[in-house]
Amino acid sequence: MSFKLLESPRLEELVNYIKTALNSKSTVLLIGECRVDYEGRASSRLEPGERLVIIKQDGAILVHRPTGYSPVNWQPSTSIIEVIYKEGVGLVIHALRDRPREYLTIVFTRINIFFAGKLVDAGNFTMYIDEKEMRDILANNPFLIEDGLRVIAVEKPVGDGFVDIYAIDKDNRHVLIELKRVTATREAVIQLYKYVEAYKNEFGEKPRGILIAPAFSPSALETALNLDLEYKYIDLKKVREYSKKKVRRTLLSDFTTGSKNDFSH
Amino acid sequence: MSFKLLESPRLEELVNYIKTALNSKSTVLLIGECRVDYEGRASSRLEPGERLVIIKQDGAILVHRPTGYSPVNWQPSTSIIEVIYKEGVGLVIHALRDRPREYLTIVFTRINIFFAGKLVDAGNFTMYIDEKEMRDILANNPFLIEDGLRVIAVEKPVGDGFVDIYAIDKDNRHVLIELKRVTATREAVIQLYKYVEAYKNEFGEKPRGILIAPAFSPSALETALNLDLEYKYIDLKKVREYSKKKVRRTLLSDFTTGSKNDFSH
DNA sequence: CTATGCATGTCGATA
DNA sequence: TATCGACGTGCATAG
Numbered sequence: 001m002s003f004k005l006l007e008s009p010r011l012e013e014l015v016n017y018i019k020t021a022l023n024s025k026s027t028v029l030l031i032g033e034c035r036v037d038y039e040g041r042a043s044s045r046l047e048p049g050e051r052l053v054i055i056k057q058d059g060a061i062l063v064h065r066p067t068g069y070s071p072v073n074w075q076p077s078t079s080i081i082e083v084i085y086k087e088g089v090g091l092v093i094h095a096l097r098d099r100p101r102e103y104l105t106i107v108f109t110r111i112n113i114f115f116a117g118k119l120v121d122a123g124n125f126t127m128y129i130d131e132k133e134m135r136d137i138l139a140n141n142p143f144l145i146e147d148g149l150r151v152i153a154v155e156k157p158v159g160d161g162f163v164d165i166y167a168i169d170k171d172n173r174h175v176l177i178e179l180k181r182v183t184a185t186r187e188a189v190i191q192l193y194k195y196v197e198a199y200k201n202e203f204g205e206k207p208r209g210i211l212i213a214p215a216f217s218p219s220a221l222e223t224a225l226n227l228d229l230e231y232k233y234i235d236l237k238k239v240r241e242y243s244k245k246k247v248r249r250t251l252l253s254d255f256t257t258g259s260k261n262d263f264s265h
Numbered sequence: 266m267s268f269k270l271l272e273s274p275r276l277e278e279l280v281n282y283i284k285t286a287l288n289s290k291s292t293v294l295l296i297g298e299c300r301v302d303y304e305g306r307a308s309s310r311l312e313p314g315e316r317l318v319i320i321k322q323d324g325a326i327l328v329h330r331p332t333g334y335s336p337v338n339w340q341p342s343t344s345i346i347e348v349i350y351k352e353g354v355g356l357v358i359h360a361l362r363d364r365p366r367e368y369l370t371i372v373f374t375r376i377n378i379f380f381a382g383k384l385v386d387a388g389n390f391t392m393y394i395d396e397k398e399m400r401d402i403l404a405n406n407p408f409l410i411e412d413g414l415r416v417i418a419v420e421k422p423v424g425d426g427f428v429d430i431y432a433i434d435k436d437n438r439h440v441l442i443e444l445k446r447v448t449a450t451r452e453a454v455i456q457l458y459k460y461v462e463a464y465k466n467e468f469g470e471k472p473r474g475i476l477i478a479p480a481f482s483p484s485a486l487e488t489a490l491n492l493d494l495e496y497k498y499i500d501l502k503k504v505r506e507y508s509k510k511k512v513r514r515t516l517l518s519d520f521t522t523g524s525k526n527d528f529s530h
Numbered sequence: 531c532t533a534t535g536c537a538t539g540t541c542g543a544t545a
Numbered sequence: 546t547a548t549c550g551a552c553g554t555g556c557a558t559a560g
Binding site: 038039040041042043044070073074075076100102104185186187217218219 | 532533534537538539540541
């Protein structure tokens with residue numbers, strides 16, 4: 001990594017450094033005293049203070065205060081950036097974004113650290129289990145849900161949406177299964193209920209509805225009880241063990257056009 | 266701002282610098298080559314590459330790749346941080362978080378830049394308008410919605426949720442108003458529909474349902490039409506003008522316990 | 531403390 | 546390109 005680092009630079013001289021860095025698609029860090037105005041979907045003003053500003057290689061801008069996960073102000077990667085030095089004002093950074101039209105203005109009155117460097121980052125990022133993965137694993141290993149379950153389709157269109165897994169149980173009853181990787185809330189139960197109702201209307205037969213999650217909120221349990229829906233705790237660790245047998249990534253289109261790719265047997 | 270800045274330090278010597286910085290509640294920046302593992306609600310692995318790691322004064326950790334708004338890995342401010350140097354491995358940073366239990370491990374094999382400094386940031390941050398503000402302004406100036414409207418309550422409990430504004434129109438019909446500060450999607454329409462249905466069931470009278478937003482998605486408009494709901498465009502600029510007459514922040518409790526604070530006249 | 535809903539949400543996939 | 550739904554969503558607030 002080649003980089004440029006300046007301690008307590010004069011603001012005037014920084015303008016060209018920053019412009020050069022942005023033109024060469026480098027990542028720029030600025031630490032110093034600034035104020036920030038934002039105008040777009042909302043409006044905000046941040047009074048002067050010491051912050052870290054990051055301008056990434058794709059034009060994303062983040063203004064970070066010394067605490068908290070979230071940037072206090074930002075602009076996603078779609079922004080156009082302009083840098084000016086205004087005598088008596090300071091170093092002004094404008095970031096403009098179209099659609100939605102949003103403006104971000106950062107005014108630095110002092111900069112302690114300037115860094116510009118081209119980060120080389122080709123490392124792969126893998127999320128080991130997300131809801132899709134969980135769905136695929138369970139669809140391919142339905143005994144993890146209950147014995148004798150036969151999966152007919154995943155992401156089956158029902159009513160307004162898609163139910164995660166559509167199956168038939170050992171007593172030949174139809175089963176709609178909704179999955180949550182995190183604690184299931186009442187919302188999830190209601191969603192499943194809508195699927196069950198829609199299915200009943202469409203196909204004339206009331207299916208079982210099972211909500212599967214590692215945990216359930218009290219209101220979810222109560223609602224499930226009231227709406228005559230089943231729920232089942234799942235151990236994510238156990239599911240993850242089955243993820244090793246690498247399955248082809250299942251695409252939505254595989255299941256929405258015809259039945260040739262349905263999981264049936 | 267007092268700070269410490271090191272260029273291409275040896276990893277061994279960094280351990281104490283970082284520990285000292287964390288103990289003194291400083292913000293730490295590390296730029297260099299690292300890999301990252303995460304385990305918690307999900308699991309992820311990030312292969313080696315050059316990144317920026319931020320450890321904030323409250324223990325929040327962000328791992329940023331050279332592009333994009335979002336950190337690739339992170340830990341919110343509730344984390345406990347441990348720093349170790351492992352011979353033959355590198356500089357290891359562990360961040361543990363309770364509730365939910367989550368582990369983040371960063372392993373640096375090279376560091377180009379180390380920065381530690383106590384940022385002083387007392388600047389005030391003001392968000393000029395959010396949905397609450399919009400709700401309060403419209404509740405206090407209902408003529409912006411339509412002539413003759415009398416607001417009875419805001420955040421009125423209806424069914425499962427709370428409708429933003431509950432009012433009575435000039436013909437004495439009940440009106441449920443749902444607000445969106447951004448483009449309203451079908452979801453917003455469905456939400457309003459649920460309120461209208463729930464209200465009908467609870468109070469026996471079918472109210473008007475009005476969705477108010479600066480813009481509407483086509484599916485939102487279509488759904489509104491199908492569900493017999495009204496929609497109204499609102500100019501945020503115009504609403505914002507009425508925000509100058511500073512209103513006391515309206516609390517939910519003002520409207521849910523008794524009627525003494527209701528907006529009625 | 532948990533539950534609920536908003537967010538300048540952001541991001542990715544789909545039509 | 547716009548829309549839709551998920552997210553390790555984070556975060557504030559109400560109960």
